[in-house]
Amino acid sequence: MNEPDAYALEEALRLREKHGGEVVVCSAGPARVQQVIREALARGADRAIHVEDDGLAAADAFAIAEALAAAMAGESFDLVLTGLQSDDQGHAQTGVVLAERLDIPHSTIIMDVQIADRTMRVKRELEGGWFQWIEMPLPALLTIQSGINQLRYATLKGIMAAKKKEIKKVPSPQATRALEIVTLALPTKSKQTQMIAGSAAEAARELVRRLREEARAL
Amino acid sequence: VILVIAEQRDGKLNRAKWETIAAAQQLTSGGMPIKVVVLGPSGGVPQELASADVAEILTADHPALAAYTPDAYTMAVQGIVASASPQPEYVLLPHTYQTRDFAPRLAARMRRAIITDATAVNGMIGSATFTRPMFQGKLAAEVKPTGEAPWFVTFQIGAFRADAVKKGSGAPVTAVPVSIDESRIRQKPEAPFQEAKQAVDLSQAERIVAVGRGIKSQENLPVAEKLAKAMGAELAASRPICDSGWLPMERQIGSSGQTVAPKLYVALGISGAIQHLVGMKGARTIVAINKDADAPIFEVADYGIVGDIFEIAPAIVTELEKA
Numbered sequence: 059m060n061e062p063d064a065y066a067l068e069e070a071l072r073l074r075e076k077h078g079g080e081v082v083v084c085s086a087g088p089a090r091v092q093q094v095i096r097e098a099l100a101r102g103a104d105r106a107i108h109v110e111d112d113g114l115a116a117a118d119a120f121a122i123a124e125a126l127a128a129a130m131a132g133e134s135f136d137l138v139l140t141g142l143q144s145d146d147q148g149h150a151q152t153g154v155v156l157a158e159r160l161d162i163p164h165s166t167i168i169m170d171v172q173i174a175d176r177t178m179r180v181k182r183e184l185e186g187g188w189f190q191w192i193e194m195p196l197p198a199l200l201t202i203q204s205g206i207n208q209l210r211y212a213t214l215k216g217i218m219a220a221k222k223k224e225i226k227k228v229p230s231p232q233a234t235r236a237l238e239i240v241t242l243a244l245p246t247k248s249k250q251t252q253m254i255a256g257s258a259a260e261a262a263r264e265l266v267r268r269l270r271e272e273a274r275a276l
Numbered sequence: 277v278i279l280v281i282a283e284q285r286d287g288k289l290n291r292a293k294w295e296t297i298a299a300a301q302q303l304t305s306g307g308m309p310i311k312v313v314v315l316g317p318s319g320g321v322p323q324e325l326a327s328a329d330v331a332e333i334l335t336a337d338h339p340a341l342a343a344y345t346p347d348a349y350t351m352a353v354q355g356i357v358a359s360a361s362p363q364p365e366y367v368l369l370p371h372t373y374q375t376r377d378f379a380p381r382l383a384a385r386m387r388r389a390i391i392t393d394a395t396a397v398n399g400m401i402g403s404a405t406f407t408r409p410m411f412q413g414k415l416a417a418e419v420k421p422t423g424e425a426p427w428f429v430t431f432q433i434g435a436f437r438a439d440a441v442k443k444g445s446g447a448p449v450t451a452v453p454v455s456i457d458e459s460r461i462r463q464k465p466e467a468p469f470q471e472a473k474q475a476v477d478l479s480q481a482e483r484i485v486a487v488g489r490g491i492k493s494q495e496n497l498p499v500a501e502k503l504a505k506a507m508g509a510e511l512a513a514s515r516p517i518c519d520s521g522w523l524p525m526e527r528q529i530g531s532s533g534q535t536v537a538p539k540l541y542v543a544l545g546i547s548g549a550i551q552h553l554v555g556m557k558g559a560r561t562i563v564a565i566n567k568d569a570d571a572p573i574f575e576v577a578d579y580g581i582v583g584d585i586f587e588i589a590p591a592i593v594t595e596l597e598k599a
Contacts, residue, residue: 145411147410148409148411150392151380154377163347163462167377184468185372187470187471187525187528188468189469189470190465190466190467191466192464192465192466205516205519236388236423237420240419241417242418244414244415244416249576249577252580253579258588265581266595269540275561
């Protein structure tokens with residue numbers, strides 16, 4: 059499971075424990091995504107929606123958000139949580155674009171969620187150690203910052219229960235591609251890195267020598 | 277026309293906006309005028325920006341822009357982009373938390389492509405591609421926006437140099453009208469605050485030893501503390517360490533913590549996620565020690581050792597104590 063999404067799922071499970079309701083896990087991707095969906099169900103989600111399409115494996119954030127929005131349209135969810143970005147493409151767009159497609163308000167990089175009736179207060183992280191509380195109505199979408207909570211892991215009981223939970227499969231809408239990947243390569247180095255080999259003692263001696271004589275940093 | 281959306285808070289300049297202007301100047305290479313948009317109450321910011329070699333500074337003020345909300349910013353920038361004449365080819369922004377909060381929504385509403393976290397511009401205007409990290413910096417993708425202009429691009433902090441901005445002879449400052457339907461602003465923001473008093477100012481430290489996930493547990497922290505002491509360095513950490521409560525938040529380096537530029541930065545067991553790199557890549561000398569030879573931290577390091585931090589850090593302490 060994408061790490062930031064794991065925190066979003068955990069937050070959803072905690073909100074359910076506090077306020078009741080149902081946690082539905084939604085994912086868009088090829089058949090192998092089911093493994094991640096099962097894991098989410100094992101951790102405690104009630105049911106799942108899978109937009110299954112091989113073409114979504116390398117899709118950009120717009121295509122994923124559109125596929126999710128189409129699948130979620132009939133559900134009238136009160137709150138949609140996503141991770142703040144993915145570990146692979148890392149666009150940090152999917153959640154925000156999904157909010158626009160669902161026509162609901164959003165806020166990003168959230169560190170605390172407090173729900174009261176039809177409104178909520180969320181703690182948004184700003185840069186450089188600053189935070190801000192924001193009040194907004196439900197339904198809404200939040201992108202969740204990693205570290206907001208302590209993750210739980212699936213229990214054997216949870217894994218067994220997950221086998222009986224529903225995974226609804228829905229087709230993917232026609233994807234509109236917004237980005238074209240021209241090349242994918244190892245990053246070019248901005249610096250010439252001097253790698254120091256040898257045993258721990260040898261490497262340490264050589265590093266200290268270079269830090270003193272070349273870099274004059276010690 | 278290339279539009280640059282400048283970020284400012286309380287009339288104070290943010291280094292990132294100069295970087296975005298530098299990116300715009302490289303993209304156009306003089307072939308297309310650059311206009312810089314300043315949103316909200318801007319104080320002396322427009323005059324300061326007018327020193328750059330750009331065609332025009334546009335100020336867009338409205339009571340609803342005083343405190344940032346994604347709904348108001350999306351509406352305001354959409355109006356400015358749509359009414360710009362001629363239509364802009366590119367809209368460039370710094371990849372800050374604020375941009376991340378509204379720019380994808382704006383691009384989605386306008387149904388235009390957006391490339392986020394770009395680190396480089398390749399080629400000529402119109403057919404330009406942009407380099408951006410994938411797999412947390414382990415790969416670099418060269419991407420091209422498709423569909424109709426304008427294309428939105430956000431630039432990683434530190435990817436362009438603020439001091440590379442070409443100065444001009446004083447750009448004119450023009451106020452542009454803003455239309456915002458205030459009934460459609462759904463977020464009510466409160467005043468920003470800081471959680472902990474910043475007792476430690478890492479930005480002033482000469483040397484820093486920073487630990488990441490590679491330290492494995494809080495009980496292992498003395499390994500890093502001893503190295504910091506032997507080097508005369510302050511101890512710092514990447515985000516996961518502070519999230520776990522092993523070190524206080526005020527010792528966190530990165531986009532959500534402090535930005536530092538010490539003489540020496542030693543990264544112990546830090547993989548080098550982008551969010552960490554933006555906080556430390558300005559250090560004069562960077563040492564990376566990590567067991568994963570493919571860790572992105574080695575991309576920015578001057579000296580690298582692939583190996584076990586629990587063997588190497590004590591060996592460095594021993595070496596330093598010899599002299």
